[in-house]
Amino acid sequence: MRAPASPQAPPSSQPSCPGLLSPEQPFGSITLPLILSGSLRLSPEQFAELCQANPEAVLELAADGSLILMTPTGSETGGRNGALSGLLWQALKASSLPLKLFDSSTGFRLPDNSVLSPDASLVALDRWQALSTEQRRGFAPLCPDLVVELASPSDEGPRGLSALRQKMAAYQLNGACLGWLLIPQERAVEIWEPLADSPAQPRRIEAASRLEADPHFPGLAIDLEAIWAG
Numbered sequence: 001m002r003a004p005a006s007p008q009a010p011p012s013s014q015p016s017c018p019g020l021l022s023p024e025q026p027f028g029s030i031t032l033p034l035i036l037s038g039s040l041r042l043s044p045e046q047f048a049e050l051c052q053a054n055p056e057a058v059l060e061l062a063a064d065g066s067l068i069l070m071t072p073t074g075s076e077t078g079g080r081n082g083a084l085s086g087l088l089w090q091a092l093k094a095s096s097l098p099l100k101l102f103d104s105s106t107g108f109r110l111p112d113n114s115v116l117s118p119d120a121s122l123v124a125l126d127r128w129q130a131l132s133t134e135q136r137r138g139f140a141p142l143c144p145d146l147v148v149e150l151a152s153p154s155d156e157g158p159r160g161l162s163a164l165r166q167k168m169a170a171y172q173l174n175g176a177c178l179g180w181l182l183i184p185q186e187r188a189v190e191i192w193e194p195l196a197d198s199p200a201q202p203r204r205i206e207a208a209s210r211l212e213a214d215p216h217f218p219g220l221a222i223d224l225e226a227i228w229a230g
Helices: 044-053 075-095 125-129 133-137 161-173 225-229
Strands: 059-061 067-069 099-102 120-124 146-150 178-183 188-192 203-205 210-212 221-223
Touching (some): 044 059, 075 099, 075 120, 075 221, 120 125, 146 161
Parallel strands (some): 146 178
Antiparallel strands (some): 059 067, 099 120, 120 146, 178 188, 210 221
């Protein structure tokens, strides 16, 4: 996720050892790359300052305050992500549902204080409009109603299938109404529904060609061929 750039602090304000985080240093003055200790923990506010100071970084924040260092998507996955956004936009217009669409660079502050950015997400319009201007400009303090993640060809790293399943479980625990985990290399989809309606484990659709969001979002549906094609 990216955030607007903020003015850099003068060099004299940096720690004596470049890249190491001193306890008294404001997070807004820290720039990447950092030598980050595995024990480092940030609050959501500190994480927001870190993102503002590093607008080119791709970061997420786990519920325990640890940083998740993301990497830019490969070109094939990026193309699929673009197709996903376009398909959801068309589906949303066709359904006339009162939902707002967000792209993959949008971060949300979930109830467990993690800050995650789904590949695509939808939020009920009344929930979005209930937020203050300041809340909308930052990481909106809510879990999206529908979240979509695209798995990469590798099962390793923060964009791999194992890590994305952990994210889907986090969305589920934080109140998402529906989650879709798309697995292009298998042409399969995992459906993550609310814990109140189903077990924690997802429902899997093999050789999926079309996704329908009923009954949670009646009339919202996308064809998957453009995403599978890459």
